[in-house]
Amino acid sequence: MDSRSALKHQSILEAATSVFLSKGYAGTSMDDIAKLAAVSKQTVYKHFADKDTLFAEIVLATADGVDAMIGAAAEFHTGAAPGGTDGTGGEDGLEESLTRLAQSFVGTLTQDRVLQLRRLIIANADQFPELGASWYERGFERVLDGLAESFRRLGAEGRLTVPDPTLAAHHFAGLLLWIPVNAAMFHGSAQHTDADLDRYAKEGVRVFLAAYR
Secondary structure, eight states, X not given: OOHHHHHHHHHHHHHHHHHHHHHHHHHOOHHHHHHHHTSOHHHHHHHOSSHHHXXXXXXXXXXXXXXXXXXXXXXXXXXXXXXXXXXXXXBTTHHHHHHHHHHHHHHHHTSHHXXXXXXXXXXXXXXXXXXXXXXXXXXXXXXXXXXXXXXXXHHHTTSSOOSOHHHHHHHHHHHHHHHHHHHHHHHSSOOOOHHHHHHHHHHHHHHHHHHHO
């Protein structure tokens, strides 16, 4: 794909994402996408065989966009050796490092665009069950796997008691996301403030460590 074609491809993807989010899958037409992308409908069809194909590429592209979150989940560190102290008042820096991770985690996964895409995918899960499953597996599940690996490592170091690291990852994510994500899903838009997210992160880590430290 030459550079001009690649630019058009990206422009169509961005336009399609905006239209799908504002009108939903059923309410979106290829004409709408072509108009917003400032290309002909024939050009849209040159890049994407049909609306289903275009929708699938958008969904899977967002799933692949969580690599930074996956890396942070799998590789976060406390800045102190096991059994040491880091001068922060926390036992070997674990609570402070988990809080930083939690703040990044909840901040990333409650962005307006992420919440809108989540709602769009859920709304069309019956029509595209395999696509919804792929989005979960390639996106959120990979983040959970990264968390589980970190908790497994901390368990091996004796800093956490983690009989089931994968379940612990689900508990950690649930403590952070249950309130803001459910509120957004039912209300149709985010209901939280930055202060709310900070409180969810700190309290989520406190409860998590009360169970697993």
